[in-house]
Amino acid sequence: MEATGSEPTVVVKAVGLTKVFKDFWNRPKARAVNGIDFTVKRGQVFGLLGPNGSGKSTTVKMILGLLYATRGTLEVFGETPDKVEIKRRIGYLPEETYLYKYLTARETLEFFGALFGLSTEECRNRTTQLLEMVGLANSYNRPVGEFSKGMARRIGLAQALVNDPDLVILDEPTSGLDPIGCREVKDVIRLLAARGKTVILCSHLLADVQDVCDEVVVLYGGKIRTEGSLEEILTVGDKTRITMPRLDEQAMEEIRQVLRKHTGSDEFSVDHPTMDLEEFFLDVVRKAREAHTETAGVQAGGEIAPYLRGADEEDSDTTRKDMLNALTATAQEERLDTSSDGGAEESPSVAVDEAKLAELAGAGTPDTAAEPPPPEESGQKEAQTQEASQRLENLLGDSSSKK
DSSP: OOOOTTOOSEEEEEEEEEEEEEOTTSOEEEEEEEEEEEEEETTOEEEEEOSTTSSHHHHHHHHTTSSOOSEEEEEETTBOTTOHHHHTTEEEEOSSOOOOTTSBHHHHHHHHHHHTTOOHHHHHHHHHHHHHHTTOGGGTTSBGGGOOHHHHHHHHHHHHHTTOOSEEEEESTTTTOOHHHHHHHHHHHHHHHHTTOEEEEEOSOHHHHHHHOSEEEEEETTEEEEEEEHHHHHOOTTOOOOOOOOOOHHHHHHHHHHHHHHHSSSOOOOOOOOOOHHHHHHHHHHHHHHTTOOOSSOOOOOSOOHHHHTOOTHHHHHHHHHHHHHHHHHHHHHHHHTOOTTOTTTSOOOOOOHHHHHHHHHOOSTTTOOOOOOHHHHHHHHHHHHHHHHHHHHHHHHHHHHO
16 A cells, blocks of 8 residues: 555564573573564554564564564654654553553543543543444443453454554453454444554464465564465465356266376365354354344444544534534423513523533533433423413513513
8 A cells, every 4th residue: 555645555564673681690591582674554544463572572562662682673654663753653462451440441541541631522522432433431440450361452452453553462361252343344444454554463363364464474483484465374275166056966976087087096175164153153143133132241342433433523523513503402492481571671581602502512422422301201291391380470470461
């Protein structure tokens, strides 16, 4: 994907990157990263793979500016990674989710949003969208210290995206998640890449990497052992696979004869394709949800947060304006209904607090949302309002007759 305007195409560039850890006497103790070269481009999902101790975490910490390279160069957005301006554009989900256990899910996201300098309104809107996206809208008021590991990973993913970062670094993002959560994380990764964001993914679950990554680097002993696009690496060039609709036995026998003729042997297999276990699992859950089966577990996340999709916020502003206009018109109608025939001077005026109406129109957070009253209660309130208005008119009529 090409860069737009002055935005650089290369997001991360490492040349001869080396990190040597030393002991108390400044003697080399471990060479965690040993002269690696790689480039991560804008809009790319880049997989950083390798067994434990291969140098993945050390490389990520150098990209984040938490560690300094012993030798070599490392650039992030064309600058050194220790600059604060660069860190503002990065979202990071560590392998272990570190959260303030006494804060609620909503307070956690608002706290991280404030660290990035988001306004109160923007922070509140993003918090609501992210909680809905990761399936924790019903648990927004619970302390995160009570969360299970999977729920903690969900809120950790949300905090990594609260600043709408240009570079997202995810270290084992699906650890502890159920298959539904894994699929949602992969959907978010694909969406970020489609928007031109860059994602660096570290994971031991190679199936997840295969689903979303464009290019991978495999580390071992601090060195790059192989790299390239997944299509190039995983394609088996000396074999051919054919997929076709189900055939009857006679047609299958004819195909076997043709294969024997061209291969000169029976070293081929003909069978039926199988479903991916993840797809099968998600299909079972989808059917259970469509049957309205109750569950006390985490609900499936909603749509991906609008601001992550790059959706125009004018839609929400228009909705709020429409709500404000509707509330103002209703208040004016009630004021006309309660007016007396003697004129405006004899009738009590109904003051419309525009600021309060705007506040009511903008309310939409989980703790302020209220359910509409039942039709019976609504009818009773309307009857009570009309009765009060009639009494007011009678009182006004009596006072004017006495004068």
